[in-house]
Amino acid sequence: MLDNMPRGTICIEDIEIGMTRSLSKTITDTDIQLFAEISTDHNPVHLDEAYAQDTIFAGRIAHGMLTAGLLSAVIGEQLPGHGTVYLGQTLKFLAPVRPGDRVEASVTVTAMDIGKRRVTMDTVCLVDGKPVLKGEATVLAPSRKFD
Template sequence: MTETLPRGTIYIDEMEVGIARSLTKVITDEDIQMFAQVSTDHNPVHLDDDYAKGTMFKGRIAHGMLTAGLISAVIGEQLPGYGTVYMGQTLKFLAPVRPGDEVYAEVKVTDFDPEKRRVKMDCHCSVDGKKVLIGEATVLAPSR
């Protein structure tokens, strides 16, 4: 199940501190397999149950960048949305995401510069209310 707000664009002249957008997605085995194919990251902690059971995670986990990709989806589809250009992103991974976990990804505007069209946003992903990833993004917002 993937749940999102309407897609589109919030232009720089409509930007306000505190605006937030989010999505929710269940991470599936198929998502993990496809991410491994696209990224060429075939680390067995993501793909091999027997191997992963012997790790500190005691089971398979999703790629961290798959989870981070949900933040990118919110930024590119909702806030600011279409026409946004990524300038930078910090990420700190706090806990693993496992196949079957429902991940909530949210971005929130903390600062913006209308003249330079730059927007800073706090970002996080959580599972069952527990943050699994935090960070900050800087983007170039679209203008009319």
């Protein structure tokens, strides 16, 4: 379950460099199973504990893109929010996320091109304060001029 978070839209005209938004979610077995079904990625490192014990992870891990999806939730629901269009995202996976881990996904505005409505953001996911994923997102933000 996601922590309560503000939802809505921050238009390009109101976005400032340094603005940050985040959410936290505990990754459950159900999340991993549902993501496997939706994505059709049934890699046993995500679903089979006996198999996963013999991997470099020594146990099951969540799909990396499940963790990355939390960044999409922050961008699509909070900053900039509803009406945002993803243009690009880089991802570097730094550590595994396991069932039961609480992930904090955050985005911070680092650059803007107001004329083109483009916003660049640092993106990060933390577990116990340690980065498990870092990257950069570029999005097309909503504008009051196009309401």
